[in-house]
Amino acid sequence: MNLTSDQRIFWQHGFVTLNETIVTTWALMLVMTVGALLITRKLVTDGPVSRWQALLEMIVTAIEKQTQEVGLAQPEKYLPFLGTLFLFVAMAALSTVIPGYQPPTGSLSTTAALALCVFIGVPLFGIEEQGFVGYLKTYTQPTFIMLPFNIISELSRTLALAIRLFGNMMSGAMIIGILLTITPYLFPIVMTALGLLTGMVQAYIFSILAAVYIAAATRARKPKPAPAANP
Amino acid sequence: MDGSVLIAVASIVTAGITTGVGCMCPALAEGRAVAASLTSLAQQPDASATITRTLFVGLAMIESTAIYCFVISMILIFANPFWGQVIAHAAGK
Numbered sequence: 001m002n003l004t005s006d007q008r009i010f011w012q013h014g015f016v017t018l019n020e021t022i023v024t025t026w027a028l029m030l031v032m033t034v035g036a037l038l039i040t041r042k043l044v045t046d047g048p049v050s051r052w053q054a055l056l057e058m059i060v061t062a063i064e065k066q067t068q069e070v071g072l073a074q075p076e077k078y079l080p081f082l083g084t085l086f087l088f089v090a091m092a093a094l095s096t097v098i099p100g101y102q103p104p105t106g107s108l109s110t111t112a113a114l115a116l117c118v119f120i121g122v123p124l125f126g127i128e129e130q131g132f133v134g135y136l137k138t139y140t141q142p143t144f145i146m147l148p149f150n151i152i153s154e155l156s157r158t159l160a161l162a163i164r165l166f167g168n169m170m171s172g173a174m175i176i177g178i179l180l181t182i183t184p185y186l187f188p189i190v191m192t193a194l195g196l197l198t199g200m201v202q203a204y205i206f207s208i209l210a211a212v213y214i215a216a217a218t219r220a221r222k223p224k225p226a227p228a229a230n231p
Numbered sequence: 232m233d234g235s236v237l238i239a240v241a242s243i244v245t246a247g248i249t250t251g252v253g254c255m256c257p258a259l260a261e262g263r264a265v266a267a268s269l270t271s272l273a274q275q276p277d278a279s280a281t282i283t284r285t286l287f288v289g290l291a292m293i294e295s296t297a298i299y300c301f302v303i304s305m306i307l308i309f310a311n312p313f314w315g316q317v318i319a320h321a322a323g324k
Contacts, residue, residue, distance in 0.1 A: 003309050069281070160295055167298030174305065205291040208284070 004170060005102040006109065021107040028091055028104065059087070063207075070208060071215040078214055081121055085114065086207035089165065093199020096192065103199070106169040108162065115162035118210045119154075126217030138217065161209060168202045235317040242314065246307040253300020260293045 002008065005020040039052040063083045067075035092105045104110045126135040139150045172195035179187045268286040272279055
C-alpha cells in the first residue's frame with residue numbers, strides 16, 4: 001500500500017530517482033509560474049481590470065492584510081515568502097480535483113523541506129531586523145534559564161509544522177483509499193470534499209504559523225522614540 | 232509465542248490504542264476551545280474575525296497531536312520497521 005507518493009518511481013539512475021513527488025512538485029511550480037507570468041504581463045492601474053488580475057489582486061491583498069493582523073508591521077517584506085508558502089500548499093491541495101493526482105505535500109520530504117525553509121527564514125528575518133547580537137539575545141528572554149527551552153521549542157515547532165501538514169494530507173488520501181474498498185459510491189466523494197477543506201485550512205495554518213514565528217523573532221525591542229516636538 | 236507473533240500482536244494492539252486515545256483527547260480539547268470561542272463571540276461579535284482566526288490556529292495546533300497519533304498508527308500498520316525485519320528473517324530461513 002502506497003503510504004506516500006514517494007514510492008511511485010518514474011525513472012532511476014544510480015541514486016538519482018525521479019518519483020511522483022518530484023514530478024508533481026515541478027508541474028505545480030510550472031503551472032503557477034507560467035500562470036503568474038501570463039497574468040502579470042499587462043497590469044493596469046486604472047480603468048477596467050481583467051478578471052485574472054482582479055483575482056491575483058484579491059489574493060495578494062488578502063495575504064497582506066492577514067500578515068498585518070498577525071503583527072508584522074511591514075508585510076511587503078515578508079509577502080513573497082509567506083505568500084509562496086500559502087499558495088504552494090493551497091495549490092497542492094486544490095489540485096486534488098484533477099483525477100489521478102496525489103498531493104506532493106502528502107510526502108514527508110516536501111513538508112520537511114517547507115518547514116526547513118521556515119526554520120532558516122525566521123532567524124534570517126530576525127537578524128535582518130534586530131542585528132545578530134540582538135537576535136541571539138531573544139533566546140535568553142525572559143531569563144537566561146530559558147535558553148535550552150527556547151532552542152528546543154525552535155526545533156520542535158519546525159518538526160510540528162512538517163508533521164502537521166504531512167499528516168493531514170496523507171490521512172486525507174489514506175482515508176479515501178480505505179473507503180474506496182468499503183463503500184465505493186458516496187463516501188469517498190464526501191471525504192474528498194473534506195480533504196479539500198482541510199487542505200485549504202492547513203495551507204492557511206502553515207503560512208499563519210510562519211508569520212507568527214517571524215513576528216515573534218522580529219518584534220522590535222528598540223526603545224520607544226521620543227514624541228515629536230510640537231511646533 | 233515466538234518473536235514474530237509477539238511483534239505482530241504488539242503492533243496491532245498499540246496501533247488500535249494509539250488511534251483510540253489520539254482521537255478522544257484532542258476531541259475533548261477542541262470541544263472546549265470551540266465552546267470558549269463561541270462564548271467570546273456571543274459577548275463581542277465585532278471581534279469575530281480575530282476570534283475566528285485564533286480559533287482556527289488553536290484548533291490546528293490541537294489537531295496536530297491527533298495527527299501525530301494517526302501517523303504512528305499508520306507506521307505501525309503499513310510501514311512497520313520491525314515487521315520488515317521479521318519477514319526478511321523468515322525468508323532467509
